[in-house]
Amino acid sequence: MPDLQVIELGRRAKAASRILATATTEQKNDALLAAAALLGERRSGLLAANHDDLRAAEADGLEPGPLDRLRLTGSRLESMIEGLQTVAALADPIGEVLDGWRRPNGLVIERGRVPLGVVCIIYENRPNVTSDAFGLCLKAGNAALLRGSGSALRSNRAIAAVLRAACEHAGLPADCLVFVDDPSHDTAKQVMRLTEYIDCLIPRGGPALIQSVRDHATVPVIIDGDGNCHVYVDAAADLEEALRIVVNAKTQRTSVCNAAESLVVHQSVADHFVPIVANALVEHGVELVGDAAARRLSAQIQPAAAGDFGREFLSLKMSVAVVPDLDAAIEHVNLYGTGHTEAILTRDLAAARRFAREVDAAAIVVNASTRFTDGAEFGFGAEIGISTQKLHARGPMGLRELTTYKYTLWGEGQVKGS
Amino acid sequence: MPDLQVIELGRRAKAASRILATATTEQKNDALLAAAALLGERRSGLLAANHDDLRAAEADGLEPGPLDRLRLTGSRLESMIEGLQTVAALADPIGEVLDGWRRPNGLVIERGRVPLGVVCIIYENRPNVTSDAFGLCLKAGNAALLRGSGSALRSNRAIAAVLRAACEHAGLPADCLVFVDDPSHDTAKQVMRLTEYIDCLIPRGGPALIQSVRDHATVPVIIDGDGNCHVYVDAAADLEEALRIVVNAKTQRTSVCNAAESLVVHQSVADHFVPIVANALVEHGVELVGDAAARRLSAQIQPAAAGDFGREFLSLKMSVAVVPDLDAAIEHVNLYGTGHTEAILTRDLAAARRFAREVDAAAIVVNASTRFTDGAEFGFGAEIGISTQKLHARGPMGLRELTTYKYTLWGEGQVKGS
Numbered sequence: 001m002p003d004l005q006v007i008e009l010g011r012r013a014k015a016a017s018r019i020l021a022t023a024t025t026e027q028k029n030d031a032l033l034a035a036a037a038l039l040g041e042r043r044s045g046l047l048a049a050n051h052d053d054l055r056a057a058e059a060d061g062l063e064p065g066p067l068d069r070l071r072l073t074g075s076r077l078e079s080m081i082e083g084l085q086t087v088a089a090l091a092d093p094i095g096e097v098l099d100g101w102r103r104p105n106g107l108v109i110e111r112g113r114v115p116l117g118v119v120c121i122i123y124e125n126r127p128n129v130t131s132d133a134f135g136l137c138l139k140a141g142n143a144a145l146l147r148g149s150g151s152a153l154r155s156n157r158a159i160a161a162v163l164r165a166a167c168e169h170a171g172l173p174a175d176c177l178v179f180v181d182d183p184s185h186d187t188a189k190q191v192m193r194l195t196e197y198i199d200c201l202i203p204r205g206g207p208a209l210i211q212s213v214r215d216h217a218t219v220p221v222i223i224d225g226d227g228n229c230h231v232y233v234d235a236a237a238d239l240e241e242a243l244r245i246v247v248n249a250k251t252q253r254t255s256v257c258n259a260a261e262s263l264v265v266h267q268s269v270a271d272h273f274v275p276i277v278a279n280a281l282v283e284h285g286v287e288l289v290g291d292a293a294a295r296r297l298s299a300q301i302q303p304a305a306a307g308d309f310g311r312e313f314l315s316l317k318m319s320v321a322v323v324p325d326l327d328a329a330i331e332h333v334n335l336y337g338t339g340h341t342e343a344i345l346t347r348d349l350a351a352a353r354r355f356a357r358e359v360d361a362a363a364i365v366v367n368a369s370t371r372f373t374d375g376a377e378f379g380f381g382a383e384i385g386i387s388t389q390k391l392h393a394r395g396p397m398g399l400r401e402l403t404t405y406k407y408t409l410w411g412e413g414q415v416k417g418s
Numbered sequence: 419m420p421d422l423q424v425i426e427l428g429r430r431a432k433a434a435s436r437i438l439a440t441a442t443t444e445q446k447n448d449a450l451l452a453a454a455a456l457l458g459e460r461r462s463g464l465l466a467a468n469h470d471d472l473r474a475a476e477a478d479g480l481e482p483g484p485l486d487r488l489r490l491t492g493s494r495l496e497s498m499i500e501g502l503q504t505v506a507a508l509a510d511p512i513g514e515v516l517d518g519w520r521r522p523n524g525l526v527i528e529r530g531r532v533p534l535g536v537v538c539i540i541y542e543n544r545p546n547v548t549s550d551a552f553g554l555c556l557k558a559g560n561a562a563l564l565r566g567s568g569s570a571l572r573s574n575r576a577i578a579a580v581l582r583a584a585c586e587h588a589g590l591p592a593d594c595l596v597f598v599d600d601p602s603h604d605t606a607k608q609v610m611r612l613t614e615y616i617d618c619l620i621p622r623g624g625p626a627l628i629q630s631v632r633d634h635a636t637v638p639v640i641i642d643g644d645g646n647c648h649v650y651v652d653a654a655a656d657l658e659e660a661l662r663i664v665v666n667a668k669t670q671r672t673s674v675c676n677a678a679e680s681l682v683v684h685q686s687v688a689d690h691f692v693p694i695v696a697n698a699l700v701e702h703g704v705e706l707v708g709d710a711a712a713r714r715l716s717a718q719i720q721p722a723a724a725g726d727f728g729r730e731f732l733s734l735k736m737s738v739a740v741v742p743d744l745d746a747a748i749e750h751v752n753l754y755g756t757g758h759t760e761a762i763l764t765r766d767l768a769a770a771r772r773f774a775r776e777v778d779a780a781a782i783v784v785n786a787s788t789r790f791t792d793g794a795e796f797g798f799g800a801e802i803g804i805s806t807q808k809l810h811a812r813g814p815m816g817l818r819e820l821t822t823y824k825y826t827l828w829g830e831g832q833v834k835g836s
Contacts, residue, residue: 018752022775103797107786116808117778195632199808214613218632220639220809241831248833334436356826357440360535368525368829377834378825379521390534390617390822391638392810404808407796408774411786413659415666416795 002190009145009178010197013118016175017143021115025092027170028139032088035166036081039131042162047072049158050127057151069125070152080131080159083382087135090381093399094141108410113403115141117199121384122147122188122213124205127155133204134163134177136384140402143176145198147191150183157181185212192217199404200392202385222393224385226312227257227340229370232329232355234346235266239273241367242345246277249343249369251284255314257386258341258373262309262319264329267293270322274298281318290320297322309336326351330358337361339388341373362388362395420608427563427596428615431536434593435561439533443510445588446557450506453584454499457549460580465490467576468545475569487543488569498549498577501800505553508799511817512559526828531821533559535617539802540565540606540631542623545573551622552581552595554802558820561594563616565609568601575599603630610635617822618810620803640815643806644730645675645758647788650747650773652764653684657691659785660763664695667761667787669702673732675804676759676791680727680737682747685711688740692716699736708738715740727754744769748776755779757806759791780806780813 002010020028039046050072057070093113100110119142123129130146137144148156160179167176180191189212192201198219203209213221231249233242249260265274270293278288278298289308290301301320308319309332323329333342343365344355356364363373373395375383380398387393393401420428438446457464468490475488511531518528537560541547548564555562566574578597585594598609607630610619616637621627631639649667651660667678683692688711696706696716707726708719719738726737727750741747751760761783762773774782781791791813793801798816805811811819 018776018778021778101797103795107790107795109796214636220641220807222809223638238831244833245831252834252836358436360436360439361824363825363827365827366829368827368832369834371834372525372827372829372832373825377521377525378527379519389638391640394822395825404812406779407781407791407813409781409783409786409790411784411790413656413663414786414790415662416670416787416789418670 002193006187006190007194009180009191010118010194012175013143013145013178014197016173016178017115017117019173020138020143020176021117021141023141023172027172028092028141029088031138031167031170031172031176032084032135034169035131035135035163036084036088038162038166039077039081039084039159043077046077046155046158046162050155053152053154060151062151066125066151070127070155072127072155076128080128083132084135087139087382090139090399092139093403098405105414106412107414110408110410111405112408114406116402116404118143118145118197119402120145120147120191120198120201120219122191122201122203122205122209124149124209125152127152127159129204130156130159131163132382133384136382136399136402138176140399142402143178145178145180145191147180147188148183153181153183188212189216192219195219204385222385222387222397223389225340225388226338227259227386227388228262228310228312228336228338229258229260229341229343230262230264230333230337231260231343231345231370232264232333233266233269233273234326234329234344234348234351235268236348236351237269237345238347239269242273243277243280245343245345245367245369247280247284249371250281250286250318251316252369252371254316256371257312258370259314260318260343260370261311261313262321262336264321264323264332265294266326266329267322267324270294270297274320274322278320285316287317288320289317291322293322294320312338326354330355333359340386341365341370343368343370362386420611424605424608425612427598427609428536428612430593431561431563431596432615434591434596435533435535437591438556438561438594439535439559441559441590445590446510446559447506449556449585449588449590449594450502450553452587453549453553453581454502454506456580456584457495457499457502457577461495464495464573464576464580465492468573471570471572478569480569484543484569488545488573490545490573494546498546501550502553505557505800508557508817510557511821516823523832524830525832528826528828529823530826532824534820534822536561536563536615537820538563538565538609538612538616538619538637540609540619540621540623540627542567542627543570545570545577547622548574548577549581550800551802554800554817554820556594558817560820561596563596563598563609565598565606566601571599571601606630607634610637613637622803640803640805640811641807642803643758644756645677645804645806646680646728646730646754646756647676647678647759647761648680648682648751648755649678649761649763649788650682650751651684651687651691652744652747652762652766652769653686654766654769655687655763656765657687660691661695661698663761663763663785663787665698665702667789668699668704668736669734670787670789672734674789675730676788677732678736678761678788679729679731680739680754682739682741682750683712684744684747685740685742688712688715692738692740696738703734705735706738707735709740711740712738730756744772748773751777758804759783759788761786761788780804
């Protein structure tokens with residue numbers, strides 16, 4: 001049973017969500033644009049709060065990577081502002097009638113899109129998530145219950161205060177954003193158990209956070225998990241195109257979940273392709289590890305350690321496997337993949353269709369880079385994360401994925417017979 | 419970490435789900451119809467196994483209610499057979515293209531309906547769930563991992579053996595149904611943690627089971643929860659029609675989640691309506707409890723005990739409240755409701771639309787009985803349960819709700835720019 005103070009946070013968010021659920025598109029856009037304007041106006045205060053966070057984090061010995069993610073710069077603040085303006089310009093998903101039908105007894109059943117209610121985001125380091133998550137939640141009619149990490153507490157608190165003020169400015173409750181102003185792990189665990197108040201929890205962070213959510217959450221969860229993405233180069237691949245795509249998928253940006261981590265090559269083209277692609281990847285600074293068959297074809301490939309084929313490197317490192325046929329490729333990808341994005345490069349339509357059907361992942365890419373699994377690339381305008389689970393949402397999550405539906409039954413006095 | 423034997427159950431179901439995901443409609447229907455035929459052929463063996471369960475349960479002192487739910491009769495077996503035939507006749511949801519679009523860079527993004535993978539059902543007493551759940555899961559292309567209660571072990575084991583044989587008969591893996599042949603609570607808790615193998619867990623049972631799932635499950639869950647359903651009689655209700663609907667919603671069948679548990683009456687019609695409806699309900703054997711305002715209007719209404727307005731009675735008992743206006747009615751329903759089904763009876767269109775929009779529930783019923791929130795009444799043909807959560811599925815769940823989607827990106831060599 002969560003503490004009374006934690007329950008109170010949930011209660012406040014739920015109460016605001018009732019009002020927000022019936023807010024007009026104009027009210028929601030007013031709040032988003034007011035938030036964008038106010039972030040600009042209060043720029044110096046926000047940067048000062050972030051400066052304090054950075055100083056404390058440095059004193060605590062935070063590593064350069066997380067420290068960079070914690071940093072708020074003028075241009076990052078500008079991105080947050082533009083993000084809110086972009087979301088204001090997106091179509092309102094709420095109120096859409098998804099389908100409907102008439103039953104033989106005359107009842108008309110209508111299914112309409114409605115907000116989830118209270119969406120909780122637990123996130124790490126990056127203070128921009130505070131405004132990005134708020135913006136998407138608000139536009140989809142959801143109150144946001146936000147819990148950031150301790151290192152970003154001053155930044156998040158300052159940003160949340162601005163966003164709450166913007167809601168009030170637009171005539172909406174400040175509690176459309178409830179900020180958990182206590183970064184302890186114990187409080188986070190209690191938040192994850194607010195089943196009466198939270199309709200959906202989306203953790204945004206590393207494996208330790210995901211595991212904690214799996215272990216402690218009793219509220220419905222959408223997991224934004226690892227991407228151990230494969231590129232399979234088929235017997236019928238255009239090998240010049242394949243070379244460009246593999247290099248792009250691996251090296252264009254390495255720290256993201258849709259970067260390729262593993263290369264799988266059909267043996268009939270491996271003799272020719274593996275040495276070429278290995279050279280190109282090594283030229284781009286990539287460290288290669290592979291199975292025995294791959295290593296026989298290129299001295300650039302080191303032996304893969306145990307677990308390497310299942311690992312999301314998130315760095316300039318890639319595993320390489322040679323497979324005898326399409327069946328083995330599909331089996332390999334289904335065994336080691338994490339259900340994120342898997343690509344096949346081939347001119348063989350039947351092979352492409354089999355791979356698309358039999359590989360189990362949120363996104364199957366045919367003859368393009370894995371890097372396209374992304375809300376912006378999908379045209380969603382904004383993204384709250386990329387789901388690697390199958391329940392509710394799969395792949396990039398935009399506004400639509402932050403909604404649910406409700407049935408309305410229009411009757412004329414119908415009662416149920418025996 | 420689950421035991422190796424439990425992991426092996428998940429592994430078997432997952433392996434079968436890969437094959438089932440690409441099975442043809444014909445293969446799936448063959449398996450369903452073979453299962454229906456085989457249940458008929460092995461009728462005497464199934465009834466004998468159930469007889470042993472019943473004898474053991476009686477010796478253990480199982481109560482008459484659960485004992486009745488455990489009982490397999492000729493007609494109940496016939497219903498199971500008809501259920502499988504019905505599901506075979508339903509349209510196959512798999513393969514539907516939900517939407518798709520072309521991006522400015524030429525990528526074509528397609529979203530198609532696919533199976534969830536492995537669906538786990540944990541259920542109590544009723545052995546018919548074994549075949550009902552199997553049928554829906556199989557038609558939607560999912561392997562079913564089924565765990566029934568200890569009291570029904572012999573019945574469920576015998577039914578599962580028949581269904582598995584039918585899968586093999588149709589050329590599908592027997593493991594399209596994996597039966598957990600160990601009814602211990604510890605094993606159930608381990609099953610709930612098979613995150614590598616289970617894509618969706620649906621508990622079917624009472625509050626203790628739901629609580630155990632909330633506390634122990636790490637796999638994605640759909641909660642089929644309580645229905646504390648209200649009927650609100652508005653100032654503008656047709657009171658003759660209201661009388662018929664209230665009596666039907668409360669008394670037509672009391673043990674089901676879509677039966678009404680609470681009556682809320684607008685004060686402007688309460689003087690006239692409460693005495694009449696109270697008499698009619700009492701004539702139908704209903705015990706009434708209410709607030710002070712309701713009790714002033716009918717001596718048939720006893721004082722409500724603490725918690726009565728939040729209680730799902732599932733019996734001939736009903737709570738009654740009088741409210742000053744529509745706002746208070748909506749607030750009352752949102753406070754005590756469980757997000758299942760809430761009805762308004764009114765001739766006032768604006769009141770109906772406000773109630774439909776502002777009350778937070780899977781189904782809002784206007785001028786009809788709450789008893790219509792049901793897969794059969796919705797025209798789904800069959801139902802795996804009624805979701806009271808908002809993630810993934812809400813309200814009655816048919817075949818469509820046992821599926822997810824997958825993106826396929828069709829490219830022509832696209833790589834991501836900087």
